[in-house]
Amino acid sequence: MSGPTPRSPVPRRPRRHDPGRRDRLIDAALTVIAERGVAGTTHREIARAADVPLGSMTYHFASLDEVLAEAFTRHADSVARVFDERLSAARDRDAAIEAVITLVSDDLLGARQDLVLSVELYVAAARNPALRTVTQAWMARSRQALERHFDATTARELDALIEGLVLHSALSTDPMTPEQIRHAICRHLR
Amino acid sequence: MSGPTPRSPVPRRPRRHDPGRRDRLIDAALTVIAERGVAGTTHREIARAADVPLGSMTYHFASLDEVLAEAFTRHADSVARVFDERLSAARDRDAAIEAVITLVSDDLLGARQDLVLSVELYVAAARNPALRTVTQAWMARSRQALERHFDATTARELDALIEGLVLHSALSTDPMTPEQIRHAICRHLR
Amino acid sequence: MSGPTPRSPVPRRPRRHDPGRRDRLIDAALTVIAERGVAGTTHREIARAADVPLGSMTYHFASLDEVLAEAFTRHADSVARVFDERLSAARDRDAAIEAVITLVSDDLLGARQDLVLSVELYVAAARNPALRTVTQAWMARSRQALERHFDATTARELDALIEGLVLHSALSTDPMTPEQIRHAICRHLR
Amino acid sequence: MSGPTPRSPVPRRPRRHDPGRRDRLIDAALTVIAERGVAGTTHREIARAADVPLGSMTYHFASLDEVLAEAFTRHADSVARVFDERLSAARDRDAAIEAVITLVSDDLLGARQDLVLSVELYVAAARNPALRTVTQAWMARSRQALERHFDATTARELDALIEGLVLHSALSTDPMTPEQIRHAICRHLR
DNA sequence: AATGAATGAGTATTCATTCAT
DNA sequence: TATGAATGAATACTCATTCAT
Structure with missing residues (x-):
């Protein structure tokens, strides 16, 4: 009961083609860093801020350090x-x-x-x-x-x-x- | 295979009585913060730096935040x-x-x-x-x-x-x- | 001493793709509750009963309470x-x-x-x-x-x-x- | 800074001689069980409810099970x-x-x-x-x-x-x- | 007789990253 | 190309119990 997607509460996100997503992720990262500090900046948090699936983070960036650097x-x-x-x-x-x-x-x-x-x-x-x-x-x-x-x-x-x-x-x-x-x-x- | 070597497997730290430990823990915390940053400052790391079992940390401090504050x-x-x-x-x-x-x-x-x-x-x-x-x-x-x-x-x-x-x-x-x-x-x- | 035996140390559980796992976890939870009571029902115990890694529990359920409720x-x-x-x-x-x-x-x-x-x-x-x-x-x-x-x-x-x-x-x-x-x-x- | 007693906030308790303490502990245990369930009933919680030092629990009872049984x-x-x-x-x-x-x-x-x-x-x-x-x-x-x-x-x-x-x-x-x-x-x- | 200090096993939960689809 | 599922290591914290005083 209750679909198999555990965390993200509801929002369907049919955004398979999304150029500029990498860019938006960097901005989202800055927002997250400002709000929760580098220590609180995680793949998950950034993905959530950008309304993007978690897997997308590691698709676009080799590591979290790369995200921070950019x-x-x-x-x-x-x-x-x-x-x-x-x-x-x-x-x-x-x-x-x-x-x-x-x-x-x-x-x-x-x-x-x-x-x-x-x-x-x-x-x-x-x-x-x-x-x-x-x-x-x-x-x-x-x-x-x-x-x-x-x-x-x-x-x-x-x-x-x-x-x-x-x-x-x-x-x-x-x-x-x-x-x-x-x-x-x-x-x-x- | 090969017996379990029952006694004194790692003969370290027979320090049951250790007044001033709380104090040493605070100093150890400062060392760890300086070396690895607040983000890298964990109970484990501080305990290791002070050569003290992990449980000792939460005995002496109600939370990691308390350690940081002190x-x-x-x-x-x-x-x-x-x-x-x-x-x-x-x-x-x-x-x-x-x-x-x-x-x-x-x-x-x-x-x-x-x-x-x-x-x-x-x-x-x-x-x-x-x-x-x-x-x-x-x-x-x-x-x-x-x-x-x-x-x-x-x-x-x-x-x-x-x-x-x-x-x-x-x-x-x-x-x-x-x-x-x-x-x-x-x-x-x- | 004696080489590190690098490959397949414990050849269990090669179950990367496993649809229906969430479902099995709920059943496993019921088995555990029946056997050890709610108090003895832990993430670990359920994961063991379902022969699934611990991390899988918190992937599928936001909290232990959610598991119990389901x-x-x-x-x-x-x-x-x-x-x-x-x-x-x-x-x-x-x-x-x-x-x-x-x-x-x-x-x-x-x-x-x-x-x-x-x-x-x-x-x-x-x-x-x-x-x-x-x-x-x-x-x-x-x-x-x-x-x-x-x-x-x-x-x-x-x-x-x-x-x-x-x-x-x-x-x-x-x-x-x-x-x-x-x-x-x-x-x-x- | 701040004395070495970490948890109990302030209350000095100079009650070295205290007959009937065992008895009070059993009543405290009942209160705790009623309030937090058997699962939430711990040595600490009972000691706190009876306003008695933690060590007193294991002095008076061989184990938690003994407390529960009584x-x-x-x-x-x-x-x-x-x-x-x-x-x-x-x-x-x-x-x-x-x-x-x-x-x-x-x-x-x-x-x-x-x-x-x-x-x-x-x-x-x-x-x-x-x-x-x-x-x-x-x-x-x-x-x-x-x-x-x-x-x-x-x-x-x-x-x-x-x-x-x-x-x-x-x-x-x-x-x-x-x-x-x-x-x-x-x-x-x- | 009584207790504060100490400890190690255990708990829920988070997370970077890998993988199969 | 893109992503949901999966995983294992790590984290903060709790606790029954032991011990030295």
């Missing part, structure tokens, strides 16, 4: 792209400073999911060399973007300060206000 | 204590600045295990409210220590900068040198 | 079916009385396993609401079957009497003989 | 005593009939805990010979009490009917009313 690469790329765009749009040093402030206040602190994903990536990278490649490429790219407007030493320091401001605000019960962030950045660059 | 509390306490000590030893602002530099270069970046533990704690806290209590108490304590020598705004910014410098160096293939760290901190406080 | 439902259905059949075959009141006597003497008391299963179900239902549904549907069905031939009050009393006769005989060292059962039932309906 | 014996004795008393107080057959009705309506159906305990005992006895002794002594005693007023055959039938009425009412969503019980019993004895 997901984190996508995340880093998307954050880095915003970084690039903000800074390459700035015409002078002052505009660059404003860009950095916006970046921290709006882009980084504004997107809860991205924030969580970044910290998850840091920790995962600590033990997974494949992910270390991702974080390093990302850091290099951020610093490069900053170096369009600041000398190498300043760029590096600024990058660290940004990291600290974001992380602190993320963990704090009373995150810094945009004015406080502006103050911190301007003081360092003064 | 372990991270101990970690945060020990890091905060160093912070406190360095800063309360400083007689004036200049000495305080030197203290901060030493803190970052030596204490924080010097102890690989502590560094990893801190990042693990950040991520774990993102999903575990009990741990959030730990991080917040810790942050409050650091800031308080800094406020012995700096105004509240500066203390907060400095705390964030320290965080960023440590994290960046931790993740980077080429961590910042003590001189670079001194430069960053002095520039902000200049 | 197993008891099957049991109740099968007992109720016999009840139905006997009584719907009876053409008049006298035939119905004979049917009830046969039911108690042969069907209920005759099948040791069914008897034990019923008592197990009673107790389990006392603490598991899902099972209470099963017992109640079953009771309703029995009473309905009796009401084909007897008025509602009589049906209810008869149902209770049957229960008592069966339970008493089941627990007793000297169970009632068919004649004694006939006497009890006839006296009540006289 | 607890069920006490339960059966107390139910049988009521049975005895009601029936020995009856001066004639009519009074005996009234006694039986009161017994079922008030004593048996009125005490939820006793009812549950009885069914638990039945099932436990099915697999534990030591308990079978208890149930059989109990049944013999009930029947003997009935035989003060009824012939052997009637006593036996009545005993079964009582059992059925109680069990049915216990399991049913709409238990029989005292009038319905009176009707059933009187009809059988008419």
Whole structure:
């Protein structure tokens, strides 16, 4: 009694031909990582999030590690792209400073999911060399973007300060206000 | 075939009386977290690290979460204590600045295990409210220590900068040198 | 010492494709419940009884409770079916009385396993609401079957009497003989 | 941090000398059995219910089975005593009939805990010979009490009917009313 | 006499991955 | 190409019982 499919409650899914599914799976993986952490990210959970049969996961990816690597690469790329765009749009040093402030206040602190994903990536990278490649490429790219407007030493320091401001605000019960962030950045660059 | 060798098959661990075991388990937990991450921290792994039978874990702790909470509390306490000590030893602002530099270069970046533990704690806290209590108490304590020598705004910014410098160096293939760290901190406080 | 004997160490069970396994598991569960009681009914025990790997249990059933519910439902259905059949075959009141006597003497008391299963179900239902549904549907069905031939009050009393006769005989060292059962039932309906 | 006693939350218990503890433990066991079933009855649970240290259980009883046996014996004795008393107080057959009705309506159906305990005992006895002794002594005693007023055959039938009425009412969503019980019993004895 | 600590076997359940269709 | 079924290792946790104090 009661059909033989044990877990998935009801939804018939007649989606045999589905190009772009691999892509959707990577996005689903990011959602799951953000919601439940890398530790809670399983084939099953991702498949459920993407509304796709379990077998499809191992059909499209050789292993869960492969999924994680692709997901984190996508995340880093998307954050880095915003970084690039903000800074390459700035015409002078002052505009660059404003860009950095916006970046921290709006882009980084504004997107809860991205924030969580970044910290998850840091920790995962600590033990997974494949992910270390991702974080390093990302850091290099951020610093490069900053170096369009600041000398190498300043760029590096600024990058660290940004990291600290974001992380602190993320963990704090009373995150810094945009004015406080502006103050911190301007003081360092003064 | 070949008798069952009935007595003392593995002659290890005749440790029925072992006061302080709970304590050792917490330390073992910290070692395991540092080595394999929170995700890889299991009852078994901790028991193995402490050379203690598995059942002992659940005798001493109601759940794995309790173990994590106690372990991270101990970690945060020990890091905060160093912070406190360095800063309360400083007689004036200049000495305080030197203290901060030493803190970052030596204490924080010097102890690989502590560094990893801190990042693990950040991520774990993102999903575990009990741990959030730990991080917040810790942050409050650091800031308080800094406020012995700096105004509240500066203390907060400095705390964030320290965080960023440590994290960046931790993740980077080429961590910042003590001189670079001194430069960053002095520039902000200049 | 002595090579690892790499191939087919225990040449059992090459049953990758096995339709109807879920079904067999439910039957195995009933066997185990009858033999060792609900308390002794574990995933492992059922898997062993069905000669199936442990993992298969949790693939087919979301929880042990689900297994129990399905197993008891099957049991109740099968007992109720016999009840139905006997009584719907009876053409008049006298035939119905004979049917009830046969039911108690042969069907209920005759099948040791069914008897034990019923008592197990009673107790389990006392603490598991899902099972209470099963017992109640079953009771309703029995009473309905009796009401084909007897008025509602009589049906209810008869149902209770049957229960008592069966339970008493089941627990007793000297169970009632068919004649004694006939006497009890006839006296009540006289 | 936090003392070495892991489970029991706070309550200091300086009760080194405590005669009658064994007795209280048996009562606690009955409470636990009624609340969580034999399957959920553990040393720990009983110790907690009696507010006694775990070690005390195995100090007073050689095994859990011993606890169960003593607890069920006490339960059966107390139910049988009521049975005895009601029936020995009856001066004639009519009074005996009234006694039986009161017994079922008030004593048996009125005490939820006793009812549950009885069914638990039945099932436990099915697999534990030591308990079978208890149930059989109990049944013999009930029947003997009935035989003060009824012939052997009637006593036996009545005993079964009582059992059925109680069990049915216990399991049913709409238990029989005292009038319905009176009707059933009187009809059988008419 | 009494008890906290200790332990190993057992429990349900999860899951990455393999396989047959 | 795609997937439901299958599996074995692992996980957190429970517990009767033993033991040292």
